[in-house]
Amino acid sequence: MIEFTVFFVFAAIAVIFALVVVLHRNPVVGALSLVASFFALAVMYVLLEAPFLAVLQVIIYAGAIMVLFLFTIMLLNLQRREEPATRPVQQFLGYTTSALFGIAMVYYLAKYAVLQLPSSPFLSDARRVGVTLFQAYVFPFEAVSILLLAAIVGALVLSGRSVTQS
Amino acid sequence: MIPTHWFLILSAVLFAIGVCGVLTRKNGITIFMSIELMVNAVNLTFVAYARQFHQLHGLIFVFFIMAIAAAEAAVGLAIFISLHHHRETIDVDEANLMRW
Numbered sequence: 209m210i211e212f213t214v215f216f217v218f219a220a221i222a223v224i225f226a227l228v229v230v231l232h233r234n235p236v237v238g239a240l241s242l243v244a245s246f247f248a249l250a251v252m253y254v255l256l257e258a259p260f261l262a263v264l265q266v267i268i269y270a271g272a273i274m275v276l277f278l279f280t281i282m283l284l285n286l287q288r289r290e291e292p293a294t295r296p297v298q299q300f301l302g303y304t305t306s307a308l309f310g311i312a313m314v315y316y317l318a319k320y321a322v323l324q325l326p327s328s329p330f331l332s333d334a335r336r337v338g339v340t341l342f343q344a345y346v347f348p349f350e351a352v353s354i355l356l357l358a359a360i361v362g363a364l365v366l367s368g369r370s371v372t373q374s
Numbered sequence: 375m376i377p378t379h380w381f382l383i384l385s386a387v388l389f390a391i392g393v394c395g396v397l398t399r400k401n402g403i404t405i406f407m408s409i410e411l412m413v414n415a416v417n418l419t420f421v422a423y424a425r426q427f428h429q430l431h432g433l434i435f436v437f438f439i440m441a442i443a444a445a446e447a448a449v450g451l452a453i454f455i456s457l458h459h460h461r462e463t464i465d466v467d468e469a470n471l472m473r474w
Contacts, residue, residue: 286386330424
């Protein structure tokens with residue numbers, strides 16, 4: 209019973225803060241709301257018996273990626289800048305399309321995606337995930353490390369142009 | 375245990391909110407945050423099905439998606455900083471040239 213209460217409370221938190229991200233004009237408020245939404249999703253991972261991913265979610269998303277976003281927003285000093293109004297046609301089409309998409313997905317998921325729950329609990333602690341990662345997925349793991357290195361170099365090249373010019 | 379399709383419905387709602395943000399906003403950083411929201415909705419779907427079918431592969435995929443989202447955020451924000459240096463704005467409607 210307490211599981212269901214936790215689910216509904218944190219689902220509501222995730223959805224409300226996601227709406228704040230999309231609707232609020234100030235990007236700093238949006239970034240902080242996104243952090244709150246990610247924390248609620250970490251609670252969802254705990255409910256889904258994946259505590260390792262919940263920790264990763266908090267450390268990588270709420271910790272690293274959102275700090276990067278906040279640094280960029282503050283570096284560019286976007287807080288006082290007024291966002292120009294979007295064209296009304298684009299606004300209307302965007303809202304109606306995404307609302308229809310969301311309603312259709314929820315309808316079909318509630319109708320056709322109802323599955324029988326597994327009887328035994330899902331064992332996915334850090335040890336099991338690590339063993340699978342380093343046995344079956346060694347090559348993708350190394351490829352991701354090279355991808356991250358390429359991303360570092362790319363970010364330096366893209367944003368450091370004014371430094372090399374001076 | 376909470377039924378799997380509830381998590382799928384939550385994920386669908388979050389994804390639709392992210393789509394709404396990408397389609398209606400003009401601020402580049404807000405569009406980027408909406409994309410992160412959609413990535414997280416997909417992650418939730420992966421973990422929900424991983425529990426449903428007792429497969430650890432879904433969790434490994436979420437791990438890789440997180441790494442790729444970090445790389446994407448670094449490069450994308452660098453692009454916005456570069457755009458701000460040249461155009462003094464991050465309005466995506468203003469970014470209409472391939473080079474300058």
